[in-house]
Amino acid sequence: MSGNRSVLVIQGLTKYFGGLKAVDNVYMEAAECSITSLIGPNGAGKTTIFNLITGLLQPTSGKIYYKNQSILALPPTTIARIGIGRTFQEPRVFNRLSVLENILIGFPSQKGERVHHALLRTKAAFEEEKKNKEKAIEILEFVGLADRGSDLAQDLSHGQQRFLSVARVLASNPDLLLMDEPTVGLHREEIVRLIDLMIRLVKSQRRTILLVEHNMDVVMNISDEIHLLVEGHGIAHGKPEDIKANPKLVEAFLGTSLSGNRKKGEVLCT
Ligand SMILES: Nc1ncnc2c1ncn2[C@@H]1O[C@H](COP(=O)(O)OP(=O)(O)O)[C@@H](O)[C@H]1O
Ligand SMILES: [Mg+2]
Structure with missing residues (x-):
């Protein structure tokens, strides 16, 4: 996806909860019309990053730019209106x-x-x-x-409610869509349909997705870029093949083995 401009730029993002550094000096970018995944164990700070981007929380320090504009201090309703949508870990309908x-x-x-x-x-x-x-x-x-x-x-079934949650966010026509663990509780067949939906959101609607996801098959299949986060720190980032090339790293932190079949170098959006 190199060459596509960044829709989202995060620099030195830090969030303390009392003495706990939930997010610690995180840098990341999401290129337009791409899927960027945030992975890491529970408590790594992934959801907190989503809360910071959407304005539900204010960072202790750091910067967040959406389409070259700082969105710090904007209220959540404004952030939603300018094009950042979000789905939550549990379906909200x-x-x-x-x-x-x-x-x-x-x-x-x-x-x-x-x-x-x-x-x-x-x-x-x-x-x-x-x-x-x-x-x-x-x-x-x-x-x-x-x-x-x-x-x-x-x-609706749990799975259908999750698809409805995505539909609800699409009503606001977001250019940047944050999805927090969207495959949780879905059957295999529903996961396949969700992957297809995410790819269509990017490929045919030219949206940008920032994804938090534990299912490594899903992550390795659809991500353009992956960021591994542990205890608030950005530990590694790269393309799926870069992350897979370092399985010890991922296994040590995530306790999972990797597979995935997104073709090397294949791009969703050209
Ligand atoms: N509102 C909050 N107040 C205090 N601590 C929080 C709050 N939200 C998250 N945390 C803590 O911050 C850390 C990161 O949490 P979270 O962002 O939910 O992690 P993840 O989504 O990666 O599992 C955890 O230790 C969590 O307990
Ligand atoms: Mg979370």
């Missing part, structure tokens, strides 16, 4: 809303929202609603839930 409604409420501007009486809603608001509904259906098709739109979110 509104159980009592339909699958389609779960996406509709994720669209940013709602012209009719401020006017409570339905009769007073403007033509523009109705048109926006219609457009949003079409977009929501498109998103459902993209994530493979087109036939579930009218079902309640609570009636």
Whole structure:
């Protein structure tokens, strides 16, 4: 992916919780239209980095740039609006809303929202609603839930709820998508579909993904760049073949053996 400009640049990022250095002087970049993975044992600081990028936490020190602009001190709502979306370790959906409604409420501007009486809603608001509904259906098709739109979110399986979580984030049309352990609790077949979805997000929609993932098969398969983090420190980074070339390092820290079949040098986006 060298040559693509960086969508996200993190420099010297540090976060203390009291005396604990959860994130310690971390440097990383995510190239436009690529998949960058963050790996490391529990407690390495991966989720904390996501919380810092999305503005839920303020760093002790360090810099975060999104499209060449510092996003430090911006509130989470602004960070979401300028194009950074995020999925959480557990699927977050509104159980009592339909699958389609779960996406509709994720669209940013709602012209009719401020006017409570339905009769007073403007033509523009109705048109926006219609457009949003079409977009929501498109998103459902993209994530493979087109036939579930009218079902309640609570009636979906755990795996389907995770796909719905991704769909909800896509409603805000993020250029940079942070995904925190998206394969947890998924069946093998669902993992295959999620990998396919992530690749399509990058390849056909030109989004950038920052991925936290424990499944090394997934990581080695789809990452352009991998960062290994241990106790808040960046220990190693490189392409999957670089990381695989040093299995002792990864096995020592992650206790896993490596496989993976992304073709050497293959790029998703050209
Ligand atoms: N809000 C918080 N307050 C205090 N300690 C925290 C907080 N969030 C995370 N930590 C601690 O920071 C370290 C890194 O956690 P986390 O970022 O969740 O790791 P990972 O996602 O890599 O498993 C852990 O030791 C965790 O207990
Ligand atoms: Mg975590």
